[in-house]
Amino acid sequence: MKHLCYSLFIILLFSCNSKTSKNTVEDFIYSKADVVLTINNTDNFKSNTANNHFIEQLSKTKPYTDITNTLEVLSRFNFNQRLYISLFKNKEDSLDYSFTTKVNDSTFSLDSLELTKTAVKLKNINAQKITTKQHTLYVALQNNILVGSNNKQHLEYLFNHKEKTEGLKKIIATQDKDASFSVYTNNTVLQSPFYNPDLPFKSFSKYLTFDTEVNQNKLVLNGFTKSNDSSSLINVFKNTLPQDNQLAQITPSNSNGFLSITFDQFTTFKSNLNTIYPSDSVAIDQPLFNNIIEFGEIYTNSSNAVVLNSLDIIETNEALLSQKDLIETFRGVSIFKFTKPKLFNQLLKPFVTLDNASNYCIIDQFLIFASNTETLENIIVNYQNQTTLNDRDYYNDIKKGLSSQASVLQVINPFGLEQLVQNNSQSKQKFDFKNYKSSALQFIYDTDFAHFNAIINQSKTSISNNSITEMFNIKLDHDVLNQPQFVKNYRSKQMDIMVQDVSNTLYLISNDGKIIWKKQLHGPILGQIDQIDIYKNGRLQYVFATQNRVYVIDRNGNDVSPFPKKFDDNITQPLAVFDYDNKKKYRLFVIQDNNVLLYDAKAKPVPGFKFNKTEKTINTPPKHIRIGRKDYLVFKTNDKLHILNRRGKTRVKVKIDLNWSDQPVFEYNSNFITSTTDGKIATITEKGNVSVGSLNITDKHTLASTTKTLISQYNNKLNIKHHNLELDFGNYTPAKLFYVNNKIYVSTTDTQTQKVLLFDSNGVLQDHFPVYGTSAIDLDNIDTDNNLEFVTKGESNSVLVYKIN
Known part of the structure; x- marks a missing residue:
């Protein structure tokens, strides 16, 4: 794992007892380890550390690369349970390690072209020897617990020796299972967390444990330290x-x-x-x-x-x-x-x-x-x-x-941070710490131990009014597949980001740039992700469809039973989710070619909905429109516009059949409005009367509308209400319409020149646009200030979030 070494190296910057039978994963943690790294989710660990600037700087050092190379073979495993890695020096003063975790069927899906596996008999255990070009690893199983080490004698020791591990296990038990990862270290590894070289950690305390939260620009460490030795400096408090x-x-x-x-x-x-x-x-x-x-x-x-x-x-x-x-x-x-x-x-x-x-x-x-x-x-x-x-x-x-109150508080500037890193890495390597204006650690003495907190933070660039600033740029494991979008965070009352990569992995990213979780899906998401409150308790779930499944996923990335619902025939349009009366009585519309299927929030067919298949393929997702007190269910084929009631019966008989485009149907001035394949605008009344007009657009057009504002686009022509804009020649994404803070915005992105454009409802380009971006955007206020933010794709594998000041 490329970034496993980060947590081991970070302790260089800041870096009991009863007999038990070995029946748990924690029993196989090496009690005499110099460092124990606890990883709660290896995928999130790799993604978040890969995106952190401070860790990127640490990767230049020799200790970092040494640890990376030593642990490289672990990247071949698919760990999806809590993982403990113990590191220690052997008799030759070289780095050895062991690890332990719960095993599952996918853990051993190893690349046979790059490594070999051989059965070996060790003392009282059957093991496997795994060999790569550079490394050898020994692994063994007991009670669905996987234990491994690069030293076979140490593996034998872990299985045959009844260590006194209760003290270490109690420390590990205090670690936060929701943290990005946690670290325990004794006082033999960490040189000093202090700028003052006269304060080595060896004389300060016995051990340190902390949980780590990682986002792109910040590391936050929280834990405690303790020493029963009266000669330890922590006890002067x-x-x-x-x-x-x-x-x-x-x-x-x-x-x-x-x-x-x-x-x-x-x-x-x-x-x-x-x-x-x-x-x-x-x-x-x-x-x-x-x-x-x-x-x-x-x-x-x-x-x-x-x-x-x-x-x-x-x-x-x-x-x-x-x-x-x-x-x-x-x-x-x-x-x-x-x-x-x-x-x-x-x-x-x-x-x-x-x-x-x-x-x-x-x-x-x-x-x-x-x-x-x-x-x-x-x-x-x-x-x-x-x-x-x-x-x-x-x-x-x-x-x-x-x-606000601490026994010890240290605050250092970029030069101090560089000195600290250099002293602990025994290196004169130069680092790009110029934006780390203030980093801090503190110890707060409490009875017989001390709380520990630390923050290593890239300070935000001074922001002037009427400017656009990049909040963060998150790299995914693979190229971005679809347009990133904002989703509501019911806990913080703010917004997060969701995006999928080309491996069909779905990411939930916080609005400060931390990857919260990743989830493997069975295919690309069709359209946008909606949110519903399936339990009617204020907790929102994410709902969407892929080609053969409808998913409902909770805030923690878990499937909500009985979803995902699997379909044999392909789903051909994005999932449509309706809540007719805003009573959280959800209806999920699934389109399969020319067939309309309707389900409730328990994945059961809705009784009473009767609709025969259309003659031709449905080319738009169903849409719910309410005009006055009447509800309408609307969708199209290329030759017929269907306007139905809630039960699937025709509510409006359209009096003229046209060649309908694949653009949605909107409510506009209390009528229905959409377009034809040749670029004409069609207005349909509630009585089914049709009038056709021209907006001087061609067959290759897109359409978007609110009840009062209509926008259309084709090639480099963008029409916003009655304002006709001629953009530079380019390759533009379909224009999107946003209504935020009682104001209408229209956005499109030229993917050829990689420029995001944002206009108001009068067609006026907003200040400081265009900005860099390679996809359509999502626009909203995602945090606690009054400024708007937008998200777009950056490089092929990155997600960019900007703030409009």
Whole structure:
């Protein structure tokens, strides 16, 4: 799996016991593993990690490629159950691994042209040896549990050894089964999650576990860490309460970041720290710290600064009466000489690295110490100009995903993130992190463990009014098959994206670019996907037809019984879904050549609907039109227009038979309107009278309409109401009409020049169009702001979402 190595490498950035019988998948997790990777859905894992920019940057490093190559053979398996991968170093200090999962019939559908399978007898187990050109893997089964390893002695160990795994199993049990994936790591792998090299993870805690959510521009990690060893730094927060982290208020936006440490009682914190890093007892009693609830270090390219946050700045200032040797006054702020420059490094190490705090100033409740006046002046300028991190949108954006109170909070800029990655990968590789304006991690101490949160986020480009910005660009596993469309998310009250690829896989993608699930279908979807509330409880399902099936799928990607309903004869038109009285009493119309079949939401034929087959093939999906209080069921063949009542009986007898096009029938000015094969517009009244007019369109045309707005298109001619537009010569998709926020929009895409066009109802091209796109669009407001978004196909295998600002 190409991107399995991501989660193993990400821990390099941040990276109990009773005998049990082995009857569960979790029993075969190697308890002494350095890393355990938990993947809940391998397809989604691969897709989401493949689309993430940060992971793409990590793929340049040697540790990443080493892990990728080691795990390459696992890509030949079809895992569809929760998968655990354990990694560890062998005696030769090389990487070994094992994995375990539930087995099914498709797991062993391996490519025989590229690998070989051989039965082998290991100690007390029958196994298979799987060999590729570069790798060898040993696998065995027990109780429908598949276990494998690249080391046959280790596989024997897993089956024959009764490990003490209860501690690790309890940790694994806390992982979120809805997460993209989860990671457990001990303290031997992760170098340090901190910008400060004096804070290695090995001395910080015993292990770390976290769940990971991945979308195109962001990684969110949530988990916890714990160590029963009193020498672990995480335990210096024992018997303390985290406070609000306020250092961002004083940290310049041109700094590399900051580290914030909080507590409710400094004496408790210092007493805990002193058991690990003893310091001068005289220094401990410094009255300077009596009211301090937060301290930290601001990182800059030249010299760092130490900050103390006081609850009572007047009393704290009094503790500095002997330190009032004025150096200068800068912008109204006094800068003094500090005669104990090594105090903080001695007293607060390893959290503070500055060993020459020879100058200080006071700003509001903050005392700032540095080795030179230039560093203090920069802090003063940014604070007064309101250009601190706390004033930046990108910091406030990530702050929404963090706790406001944390024992430890680290925030770093692109340079800090690059330094962190380079230090952990032991590489000088350059990375494109320029848009990662602010990345953060925090530890929140709670009784005998600490919660862990981290966000690595590409900041959004500054957006001006009246502009169009690309929200995300998601790559699918295969080329896009149909036009992407928006669907309602009943949980968030926003919208998601659905699209199918050429392998007939259906994707549900969130409006922030995360692939939620993928589902293999039996064929291409005909037309659009509709949504229904089959249980009448507000939870929407997706409903559509393929060539031989009608599907109803729930929000989680599961089939809703008794669907899918299978048909022997081909379905020849998109599924039509009606709810005549808006009472969620759904009717599903299935067209098979010249036959109309009607089903209810339980896939049962609707009694009372009587309609004989048409003489010729039906060339449009059935459509429900209500004029006044009357319902009409409308569809066409190439020589007859059928206007029926709910029971399938003729309601309107059309008095003239014409050569009808394959364009839909619409309600227009309280009449029916459609077109003929030669491009004429036909209006039909409720009494069946027909009038034919001309819009100067040809036989190769498309039609769309609301009750008051008619649009037609042929070649490069686009007619919107009475506005006739002549577009550049090209290959245009059928024009689509959208009614959003009480305004009409019309869109078409030139697939030859790959340009999306959007007009209003007066034929006026909207500002900043055309934009890049290769398919028709879907347009709507998909999130919580008032701006519209649209989705289109990008490259052959990608889906693009834009925001119109």
